[in-house]
Amino acid sequence: MQQDSFYNEEFSKEFHDNDLAGCELEACVFKRCIFTNVNFSKTVFLDCEFVECEFVNASICMCAWRSVTFCDCKLQGMRFDLSNTFLLELHFDKCLLRYSSYYGLDLTKSSFNACDMRETEFIEANLSGLSLDDCDLQSAAFGQTNLSKTDFSNARGYQLNPDNNQVDQALFSREGLTGLVEHLNIIIKP
Numbered sequence: 158m159q160q161d162s163f164y165n166e167e168f169s170k171e172f173h174d175n176d177l178a179g180c181e182l183e184a185c186v187f188k189r190c191i192f193t194n195v196n197f198s199k200t201v202f203l204d205c206e207f208v209e210c211e212f213v214n215a216s217i218c219m220c221a222w223r224s225v226t227f228c229d230c231k232l233q234g235m236r237f238d239l240s241n242t243f244l245l246e247l248h249f250d251k252c253l254l255r256y257s258s259y260y261g262l263d264l265t266k267s268s269f270n271a272c273d274m275r276e277t278e279f280i281e282a283n284l285s286g287l288s289l290d291d292c293d294l295q296s297a298a299f300g301q302t303n304l305s306k307t308d309f310s311n312a313r314g315y316q317l318n319p320d321n322n323q324v325d326q327a328l329f330s331r332e333g334l335t336g337l338v339e340h341l342n343i344i345i346k347p
Contacts, residue, residue, distance in 0.1 A: 227252050310334055
C-alpha cells in the first residue's frame with residue numbers, strides 16, 4: 158500500500174510481505190484477509206473490524222489497537238504485549254488466539270467471547286471485570302494477574318493459583334474449582 162491513511166474502507170484480499178508500518182486506519186473493515194509476514198509496526202487501528210481474517214507471522218510492535226473487533230479470526234502467536242498500550246481496546250469473538258501474549262497489558266476495556274486461548278500468556282496482565290464466556294484457557298499462564306471480578310463461570314480448562322493472582326470477587330463455576338486447587342496436589346472425588 159502506498160497510502161498511509163485510510164478511512165471507512167473495506168478490504169478483502171491477501172497481504173503478503175506488505176509493509177503497513179505507520180499507517181493509520183479508521184473505521185475500516187477487513188473481510189477474509191490473510192496477513193502473512195506483514196509489518197504493522199506503529200500502525201494505528203481505530204474503530205476497525207476484522208472478520209474471518211488470519212494473521213501469520215505479523216509484526217505488531219507498537220501497533221495501536223483502539224476499539225478494534227476481531228470476529229472468527231485466527232491470531233495464533235500474536236505478541237499483543239508489544240502493542241502501543243495507549244487507549245488499548247480489543248474485542249475478540251470466536252477467535253483462535255492460541256500461544257498469544259498479553260503480558261503486562263491492561264485489558265479491562267477488552268472482551269473475549271467463545272475464544273480458543275490455549276497456552277496464552279496473561280502474566281502480570283489486568284483482566285479485572287472481564288467475562289471469559291465460553292473461552293478455552295487450557296494451559297494459559299496466569300501469574301501476578303489481576304483477575305478481580307473476572308467471570309470464569311463459563312470458561313474451561315484454566316488452572317491458576319489464587320495465591321499468585323488477585324482473585325477478589327472473581328466468579329467461578331463449581332466445575333471449574335479444580336483449576337484453582339490443582340497446584341495443591343490433592344485428590345477430589347466426583
